[in-house]
Amino acid sequence: MNLSERALARPHDPLVSLHFVPSKQALGKTDLDWACMARLAQGDKRALDELMSRWQRPVFGFLLRLVGNQEDALDLAQETFVRLYRARQTYRPSAPFSTYLFSIAANLARNFLRWKRRHKSYVCPGKEPNMGSSSVEEIIDETPSPREQLHHNEREKAIRDAVLALPPAMRVVLVLFEYEDLSYQQIAQILGMSTKGVECRLYRARHILKRKLRTFLEEKEGS
Template sequence: MSTPDPDELDRRSMQRLAAGDDAALDELMERHGPAVYRLLLGLLQNPEDALDLAQETFVRLYRARARFRRTDRLVPWLYTIATNLARNRLRWRQRHPTISWESLAGEDRADPVPATPSTPQTASSPADQLMTEERLEAVRRAVAELPASLREVVVLCEWEGLSQAEAATVLGTTVKGVESRLYRARQILRARLQPWL
């Protein structure tokens, strides 16, 4: 027996959710919660905000369940909700800057930028492993320093694997706009990561 298409599973779950079966939301959260959290973490650079907005994303999904069309794909729809929430949070942060207790105390925070999906898990020697970790840290830092509009396309297209058309839908722009942002982001990253290339 073949496994059902993930998009078809999502559509069935959304139909059940719209019909009043709240257990379908649990299934959707289990299937997509980690990816939504990872997306938000990449956009916000803050684990607490990412967790908070991941939960809010599914609250919004639940509220909008009747508007989901059978022909839609859930992942871009869900990422659109999450990305809009992240943009709102980033705007709020700009208007309400704060200083964390950790930074005042000089404590290091955990690195909030996720590793790229192709992160090698093993290296042949301790020196290779150290080099790999340093390279990944440089990539994380470089992506975290990108302007938000460029970081969005890198996280969506490179880390989450969305097509440029899907990313354009999520970001409310055109495919050409996504291509342009990706091009600029890659140029900046290439310049910042030159010692590692």
């Protein structure tokens, strides 16, 4: 069963309220997401496929960077869209759709990471994530030497391991800011906290990464 089939297999609500849905030509990209949710509330199953076509990859990438392997990230991405489908009747476009969707994904990831800490014997055979490029790499050195270029793969692994070693509360803020390119205000909305709290967590996360990655470089230089 694919992701949309899994979501649509959930029981339908007995009553569906009707909403006016403008044509696609009259809508921007953000409005299209809102319109899809309205169509989904009316029973148009194709709306879920449209939402997934736009958001499945970003949500999966976000979760992959948080949980550290593909199998868990895929399961959580699936559950994110299941939760989205189940919320089709109660969703109201009071905030950007991306904020709403990433809130679901972030909550699922945090719950999963808490569960994983309580079950330390849990091992998933998924592949290591590709964290991708970001300004996190600039913490190490803005002008890498030729020798550092030769160890590019090792440096990527060091960055990935350092991010995954962060406490979940710091990790999710860092990933949303560095990799998803969201503002402090957007992250605060997603996580239900103040922008000052976001700024503090991000500062602490970057400080930890800087220390760990500087240590990595010093070890490489000494080897």
